[in-house]
Amino acid sequence: MRTWQVGDVMTREVETVLAETPYREVVDVLLRRGVSAVPVIDDFRRVLGVVSEADLLHRIERAGEPALRRVFESRRRVARAKSAALLAGDLMTAPAVTTNPEAPLSAAARLMDREQVKRLPVLDDLGRLIGIVSRADLLRVHLRSDAEIREDVVQEVLRRVLAVQDGLVTVEVRHGDVTLAGRLDRRSAVDLAGRLAGQVSGVVRVTNAIAYDADDTVVDLGQVMPVA
Template sequence: MDEEREVVMRTWQVGDVMTRDVATVEERTPYREIVDVLLRRGVSAVPVVDGFRRVLGVVSEADLLHKIESAGEPEQRRIFESRRRRGARGKAEALLARDLMTAPPVTTYPQATLPAAARLLNREQVKRLPVLDDLGRLVGIVNRGDLLRVHLRSDAEIREDIVQEVLRRVLAVRDGLVTVQVRDGEVTLAGRLDRRSAVDLAGRLAAQVSGVVLVSNAIEYEADDTVPDPAQVMPVA
């Protein structure tokens, strides 16, 4: 089986789970209006966009809270001030989105896989990603909770994908050779195939199906084609 065929298997992407109706503000949107947008829309952050819907940055609740944290306290400027403290003080004094936002923004695209988006969130230590089209315009936003929605898929949907996509379309396995059981996203594969490489590939592809939590691969095989055949190994001169 040609393992390059793995890449053609359709799995959920960012575009399948992102929020398309995104609340936004502009560079000159004032502090109070940003607070109003967050509370009215029930979100914790908003992208800052220009007239072409290109994302310039993101204003989050954390950016806005600096003003509340410093309220009523005497201004104390230190000779040696950390970049983080200096940035927090600047946001506490800011009045417009352009001065409150965190920039440059960390973004993604609708075609990105959910694992790739999750890794980006973790690596950059952010809670959401503005989603851009091919021209760099905002088309959605995805957060941690959105990525978890893939695990709300039913066991029946997951099993159907494994049977239709993995076994029938990619591996061309005849019906009845492999059984698929799914419970709470945990997949058990059983049966018998002719080659070990096909068994291994079935397990790897099943693990890539959207919503799968764990794969137990109990498929047996007739021949182990993953090790060289001694009869075909050329002797070293």
Template sequence: MRTWQVRDVMTTDVATVGEKTPYRKIVDVITGRRVSAVPVVDDFGHVRGVVSEADLLHKVEWMGEPHERRIFEGHRRRSARAMGEAGIARDLMTAPAVTTFPHTSLVAAAKLMDREQVKRLPVVDDLGRVVGIVTRSDLLKVHLRPDADIRHDVAQEVLHRVLAVKDGTVRVEVHNGVVTLTGQLDRRTTVDIAGRLAGRVSGVVEVVNELRYEFDDTVLAGIDSWPGVPTGIA
């Protein structure tokens, strides 16, 4: 069962700037390409950092008062002032850049964005060269998958190929990404596995597992309950 990866949703036509690109040129690139940030790359295409609109706005913030300084300035204020006085990408960029790879799953990419508090990830190859960029809105594209495609993956990949469930045994319905499973399987553990694997199909928002079972094999295994499977179903 294949899950969507960064390569499935990333933008490959990436707007980049060099380390010595001047401020005004960076503004031209960002506004001209209608993006909110650009990776900064060296002569070999390796990502060195990222310049965002927020980084560029520090110059506007400090416009007209470049020499105003306080005796005691916090690190954040000093950093903002330095960026406000910077003139090229190397001094404006946030570095090191938080990057990812084309084969990274969308779940892992989303967790990385959340952990690092970033809005986009430059995508690099094994040598660190930029090959794309993925944003938070790109990650949401997985939930634009047609219900018919999701149903096919659940029915064929999960039930038929992985669990070897005969066609017609389980009814799969999908509406706006919500998968509902009805029918009856032989074992309780199979019911649980079917629900969990269906939830991993790309584009699934929620799984309503209404499957019943003939035999509670968790009793023999000494398991009181399995996550996601209501007790007392028989």
């Protein structure tokens, strides 16, 4: 069962700069495009790093009042170096945290959270930049309509994976909340239907109200053969 991947939501037209791009031009790119960061690439579109607003603001902070400069002087060496940097290659944060177009959205979200970044450059198999995915892009999966979500649950989960006969299970979707009802022969099939439905792109929550005839998840100790 296929779920949405980074390639489904990423922005393909990515504004970039080179390592030799001057400070003022980097600022112009961010303001003109309304973005908070840009990848720094080489001539082969390989990502060298990322320049963000935070990297650029070190220079603004250094231009403050003398008292503020003394506070700034106590910060780490990297921040001091960036405050004097004139080119993107010296301003950027490197190495960049990246992902690939086949990565699940959940994996991209966990990576952003772990690395405390707001966006991920997306690379192809040769390490070349082909897109960028932001936190806002990841949320687009929840703009799917209830009808689209229901269609995936019915077609992919019930019919294709579980081979459930039509009419045995009903599926209702409201604002991304999925409710499953009906009856199946085995509890394991009921549990699997609930888990798989929860993996469908755009699903917020699953209420599994499917009944079952037999609980095949319980081992009958009376039928277990003793080991010789």
